[in-house]
Amino acid sequence: MTTTVTSPAPSAPQDLKNPNRGLKTRTPGEGRMAAMLLSPTLLVLALVIVYPLISAIHQSLFSAESGLDADGFVTEGEAFVGLANYADLFVGESGRRFLNAFGNTTFFTVTTVLLETVLGLCLALAMNRAFRGRAFLRASILVPWAVPTAVSGLLWRWIFQSDGIANSLLGSEILWTAEGTASKLAVIIAEVWKTAPFIGLLVLAGMQIIPEEVYEAAKIDGAGWWRQLGSITLPLVKPTLLVAVLFRMLDALRMFDLPFVLIGPGKESVETLSMLAWDESNQLRYGSASAFAVVLFLYVAVVAVVFVKVLGADVTGAKKLGSKKRKATRSQKAEATR
Amino acid sequence: MTITELRSLATDGKRRARQQNADAPVPAKKKRTWRSYSVYAGLVLIFAYCLAPFYWMIVSSLRRTADIFDNTFLPAPFSLENYVKVFDGSTMFGQALLNSLIVAGTTTVFALVLGVFAAYAISRLEFRFKSVILGVIIATSMFPGISVVVPLLRFFTDLGWINTYQAMIIPNLSFAIPLAVWNLTTFMKQLPFDLEEAAMIDGCTKWQAFRKVLLPLAAPGVFTTAILTFIHSWNEFIIALSMINDPKIQTATVAISKFTGATEFQAPFGEQMAAGVIVTVPLVIMVLIFQRRIVEGLTAGAGK
Amino acid sequence: MRQRRRTWQTLLTTTAFVTAAAVSLTACGGSAQEPKAAANAAAAFEGKGPINYVSSRDASGAAQKSIDEWNAAHPDQKVTFIELPDSADQQRQQLIQNAQIKSDTFSVLNLDVVWNSEFAANKWVLPLPEDAIPTADMIPATVNAAKYRDTLYGAPYYTDGALFYYRTDLLRAAGVAAPPKTWDEMKAACEKVLALPEAKGMSCYAGQFDKNEGLTVNFSEAVASAGGSIVDAEGKPTVNTAEARQGLSQLVDGFKDGLFPSDAITYLEEQGRRAFQDGKVVFLRNWPFLYSSLSATDGSSSVAGKFNITSIPGTKGPGVSTLGGRNLAVSPFTQNKATALEFIRFFTSQEQAQKRLALSSRAPAYAALYEDPAVVAKRPFFPTLLESLTNAQPRPKVVQYGATTKAIQEEAYAALTGAKDTDTALKDMQAKLEEITAK
Secondary structure, three states, rough: OOEEEEEEEHHHHHHHHOOOOOOEEEEEEHHHHHHHHHHHHHHHHHHHHHHHHHHHHHOOEEEEOOOOOOOOEEEEEEEEOOHHHHHHHHHHHHHHHHHHHHHHHHHHHHHHHHHHHHHOOOOOOHOOOOOOOOOHHHHHHHHHHHOOOHHHHHHHHHHHHOOOHHHHHOOOOOOOOOOOHHHHHHHHHHHHHHHHHHHHHHHHHHOOOOOOHHHHHHHOOOOHHHHHHHHHHHHHHHHHHHHHHHHHHHHHHHOOOOHOOOOOOOOHHHHOOOHHHHHHHOOOOOOHHHHHHHHHHHHHHHHHHHHHHOOOOOOOOOHHHHHHHHHHHHHHHHHHHO | HHHHHHHHHHHHHEEEEEEHHOOOOOOHHHHHHHHHHHHHHHHHHHHHHHHHHHHHHHHHHHOOHHHOOOOOOOOOOOOOOHHHHHHHHHHHHHHHHHHHHHHHHHHHHHHHHHHHHHHHHHHOOOOHHHHHHHHHHHHOOOOOOOOOOHHHHHHHHEEEEEEEHHHHHHHHHHHHHHHHHHHHHHHHHOOOOHHHHHHHHOOOOOHHHHHHHHHHHHHHHHHHHHHHHHHHHHHHOHHHHHOOOOOOOOOHHHHHHHOOOOOOOOHHHHHHHHHHHHHHHHHHHHHHHHHHHHHHHHHHHOOO | HHHHHHHHHHHHHHHHHHHHHHHHHHHHOOOOOOOOOOOOOOOHHHHHOOOOEEEEEOOOOOHHHHHHHHHHOOOOEEEEEEEOOOOHHHHHHHHHHHHOOOOOOOOEEEEEHHHHHHHHOOOOOOOOOOOHHHHHHHHHHHHHHEEOOOOOOOOEEEEEEOEEEEHHHHHHHOOOOOOOOEEEHHHHHHHHHOOOOOOOEEEEEEOOOOOOOHHHHHHHHHHHHHHOOOOOOHHHOOOOOOOHHHHHHHHHHHHHOOOHHHHHHHHOOHHHHHHOOOOOOOEEEEEOOOHHHHOOOOOOOOOOOOOEOOOEEOOOEEEEEEEEEEEEEEEOOOHHHHHHHHHHHHHHHHHHHHHHHOOOOOOOEHHHHHHOOOHHHOOOOHHHHHHHHHHOEEEOOOHHHHHHHHHHHHHHHHHHHHOOHHHHHHHHHHHHEEEEEOO
């Protein structure tokens, strides 16, 4: 498998240094066209995100003076505190809560995304098989993703009640919604249920564009199911899978609704960074709430960059990849024959 | 895949039949049978995991308020009172469903159009700052949603956008577009450029090559992106709640949050579950229909 | 080449422009300073016209009926009902968001009693002229809960207090003549009842112990019933006291000694109702709302006709309930303040409160309505509730109620689950509350 498909796609900086890489050179018109095609997208995103982001950074540098005047009214006005809100995140009681939430967020992201990836792949493989009732399977796989998050949070809360169906089926008396390991497990089960279809559907779409002749050739060459999975399906769906996993990670790192509804706010076992930011702003401490949001943003950004760099989930690559892929599959076939 | 798998299933079936006839199966064949059984067992498990909680939702929605906590597998007595309550005139739930459809539909269309354009530019054109732009696009998916609400509320109030559809659609676009762009770019990049090149040599313009060759090939990706963004907007809650206070414009998720129990301490669980079922089922049916019509139609057309 | 550069310049300029616009907006929004109005001067209630009433839905339809009556009489000052989510957290969030952007959409606000101080101190609601509301006819505790620093900010809409539910059939079978008045009497009664064969597998008592507002309520009641308080009259925290320790210990020992069902740590109001209704506990602390569902004779309640109510037990005598309920207040950002005040007077009048009783089970603020025989016939629990409300204490009246209740829940929950011992939990709670009130 020493082909372009599995080796990480050339990274972006190389693109910049060597813009004429590829068979076709850049024509003057292309940049203009690209600008035309991209500007509506960038404009919409700027409209929605730039202002809140700047507003959050601005607010994170101020502290709302929460003192009361002689008549008991909250004194208005905000004091510039520089980076004090950020410094406060890491010390004392709030530092402990921050670290706990940071740990929970990371733990949930790693466990849920890992399980979702495995399950999502299984779902996609199942949906891609031909058998009677396939359409029904596809539709049923969509169901968990289609249930509104708030409603599914409530549903799982009821399932995991002390005398709910989960305990009655297991014959156990686990307190799923109290503090403790069980509550973490409950969140993971519900989250994986809800979002594995996301990965499953995206990967399925990736599988659908694999040319059938590739499999047929492999079949003729005597490659078994596992062999086909390992040397054709997985390498060819890898780009799609990586994008799916990347977006799931971004979402999981910002997880909020599910632990909030299922286990409840303020439970340390499942408190995530988003919940902490919500809690701070709920107590009208907007400065530190914004600092949490900005730190979370940076954390997500770092994870995304590392993910893209390390795993090569880089979509900027060469436009000639398609034709290289064909050569690649041809060489795979050759390999499979050996 | 499909044909080969069919073939393999068919041979599996034959082998199984042969096996039942001959009492002593050959070890190698036994292994293959075990595999196909395990595949079916796996399929059943997947079905169960996806549908069991949803089944519980349906069952709960068909219970009376008084026995909402029951753990029986069938609602007894069977009751439609929750569904009646959901559509009781005061909740305007029908209108809310329509609003959700408008918001999610518009979001999806815009996200796809913008996403396809952007993805085409990134996958097919050479220009500078490509990776920077991709980075900026995905960066908008990194900011915690709950921190966006208050600044946006202030912004949209200044624009006079409170109680308008665009106050929901535009924020929805901010999470739909990054997914659309990244996903479609991946797809287009994987599709061979040769075909378009050939079409252009045959006299097609760039646009025609894009429209007639690339787009049909990318159909599974476009369709999947459409489903995912549609459902994501369909389920969006906090922005819709904050920007809208007119029940004529509110979406279904907001309407559900306003259901109340008999008193403030009693959660309207049955109604919420009924509404969840009502919101989910049409979506799944719609996907079933679209799946056949669009994907299979487009890919078949591309093959010709 | 040049052309391309120009296109990119345009694109960058557009983005930069949007960014700059955003920055200037932030600057405006963030530091808007307002001339401070003289603190307590009764606000001028001027302006007549249509207003919005902001509240979660009233499932009984009683509130809408009052509004319809108002609208029929005031066609040019129509009141529109803006519905908020069912969840109290989300209601508060929407109210605060709209106050922060000074939106004039929300005119009359339906506020939980515990939000009163916060909204008053932040000037998100207007002080009301005292003579506008017939406070003399209302239960004093409800009026007190609507005041911040001796100024009335809300008109009591409905109220709520704790009731102690007990199983008459089991008490009779065990030979317990009267329902327990103190915690010790309750334990003694339980010992006898749980020895009965028909009480096999039952637990003694349940309240609301999940990490939630219900825990603050139960903890406050336990402390107040032991003679303590959470904050003193000046608002200084007083939870590191012998009384508070006794109150919390009762709850901690309840779990430790198996007096409470072990899953009571996950109980909100509904789960408690269910435990009592299914015959899992002998005694239950809860609000009046479950009286009617417990009495239901359609087969859904296994305790119909087998239970009664009294005041919650205390240490030496009957315990002290905390106060729930809602007030109506006027937003300072609404245009038509005169209409808003008039509407509040109309809506919270005794006449309207009495009319709403036909549909709604919510407890009115007017004491006289609890003694009306026609009302009591329909709601047998009213006299007991009035007694509970007369002695009721508000939850801590502090501006930073959100932080306060969170600190209480965290430490009390840690004590109940055994993560901390009672003394440490109270010491930490005291420290946290002192830090909050020092600000």
